[in-house]
Amino acid sequence: MYQYDKLDQQIVDERVAQYRDQTRRYLAGELSEDEFRPLRLQNGLYIQRYAPMLRIAVPYGMLSSRQLHKLGDIAKNYDKDYGHFSTRQNLQLNWPKLEDVPDILAELATVEMHAIQTSGNCIRNITTDQFAGIAPDEVIDPRAMAEVMRQWSTFHPEFALLPRKFKIAVSGTKQDRAVVQAHDIGMEFYTDTTGKLAIKVWVGGGLGRTPILGSVIREHLEWQHALTYCEAIIRVYNLHGRRDNIYKARVKILVKALGIEEFKKQVEAEWAHLKDAPNTITEAELARVGKHFEDMPYEQLPAHNASFDAAVASNPVFAAWVKRCVHAHKTAGYRAVTLSLKPHGKAPGDATSAQMHAVADLAETYSFGELRVSHEQNLILADVKLSDLFSVWEKARAAGLATPNIGLLTDIICCPGGDFCSLANAKSIPIAEAIQMQFDNLDYLHDIGDIELNISGCMNACGHHHVGHIGILGVDKDSAEFYQVSIGGKQGNDASIGAVIGPSFAADEMPSVIQKLIDVYIKERTDEERFIDTVRRLGIAPFKAHVYADKNSAKDEVAA
């Protein structure tokens, strides 16, 4: 993974000093609450329901063992001994003290980490596929470009105070796993007909209050121009995006209002001036950064391993884990492993300090000292030998990280919700926990098969509920917490936004509502169909009818 040189380190160190001064001025009363807000937000510090929340950047989800050990130490020393991995592949601390944050940043800087631009109206952490560099279906490893873009976006002076947050995702695979269509800018790398690296650029996607999938603004962009083209897009947005209403301030609203053709025209006119400007990426720079993402020193291994095969054959519990948590690797004899942060009945995405240390040790011993965070809020060991999988499983299991539920109903994507977040309308973690307990039967979960359930505690959609096969959104109804359910959302190349099935439900109804949706699927599915396929084939009507059947008959009785 990328290693800082002295220039990178200097910027992070100078940032610690700058933020320390900002915190000092705030605590001394030299900065008002309103003046400090954009400053602390640009550093990932929210003031939450009970305490501040600090969001630490994990650029495109890559971590080293050393960094994760440090995060474990920070969670222990400055927080309540745990952290929360978010859908932006970042780590959030829920209980740090505002006055401790400069010290936390200084600690982070010692392991080449920071909290720069993890919130606020600026270019946020750039995300990508958690299997970047090792996925068999990968065309281009997007991480070198992601790092080049990370550096470019860090303290970009022209885009320091945008109308609203700005999220970029990059992907280099046939099967999109980075949700590029749900980002302000999505970049899909591919090899063009001349064999050169090219980019398909999407713009104006986003979830939140107004979920919109992005539109293609350019089918073919030569890679050298990635930064200047982004500058053209963001300049048009910076000048013309709305600033009067935060709910209408994302670039998607501007794209929609102008229409993609007009927006594109303005961007291209701007880019005519910017093309070939100094920020054009050089071969040398891409090569320099790319060196950090070269293949690991893999051993020459056979495609099969007898002891692994025997363990799968003789141990059904291990076999179940392999089926769900072990993924294909481009190199023979290697696999990627997902360590589930979704044990049933626990907050999705949370990891204790002890678990962080355990994962860091696993990565050190079995996966070249590196790991990744997925936007589904799990941790990934990307390069594990087949012959080591059984040992990894045993150790992961001992640390509570081997729930074999990846891609299943209980692998829930979930925001921190009303338990922590001051923006939330409703709690989300207890709903996730209640659903996990309702379906706490692995055989049944495996029978239900691939499904994605996403929960957000408010329309800001941190839990990506719009693109969940089942999406749950916390809403405020007469000051009570209710939940709106949608189905048919999907991430990936054929992304779609889910449709709301009807009136919202009380918290205690939610497990049975999900049960009814699953019941309809089990009854109606064909052999090949996943939940999402059945929803797409039948539409929402049969699901809706079954879920609301009792409610409607109850109403009929009252009416009679």
Place this chain on the structure above:
Amino acid sequence: MSNLIKLNGETASIVENEWTCVNLPASQAEQRVQAGKVVLFKLTGEKSVTDEQVATTVIPATGKVIVPLSVFIARKNALVSRINAGEIGVWLDTHEVLEHLNEHQADLNALPIIAVHVERFADGRIFSLGTLLRTRYGFKNELRAFGDILKDQLFFLKRSGFTSFLIRADRSAADAITSLHDFSQPYQGAVDESQPVFKRYNRTA
């Protein structure tokens, strides 16, 4: 004590403000908060300027003055001799459009100063306006930021081509001035240093 920071090359100092900023008189007319769809994103929520305001704006008869863009456009003919004498600068709000200035003043370098007013700290349009004035319109003279200008914008303003900064009256320019050098080696090319770090240094060394 002056609150004006001025850059001369890399050296910043606190200097006396020799320019008088002319403001528009308060408008009696209702503020226009909605505009047509085409310009919606440029004007929503912003004041527009009435003809009456432009006509009744009082411009001091002598000395160096910075006039609002709308006044400059409407009353330029009366100001020609003073423009030639280098006594007239122009200021604009962040929602105003640089094309309008350029249409009425083809040679921006006839103006010794252009100032951009930022009403709220969080309004980052000022950075694009500065960048465009320098890179698109070739403006070479003093470019000033004023309004809700605090220490924490200075580094970005400098990088966007601004060369003077009128710190908000209730804050100390002496405290703010240090922020011009918060970061010693920025990553990306911008106005002040056009080359990105990977073209300035051999990072493979």
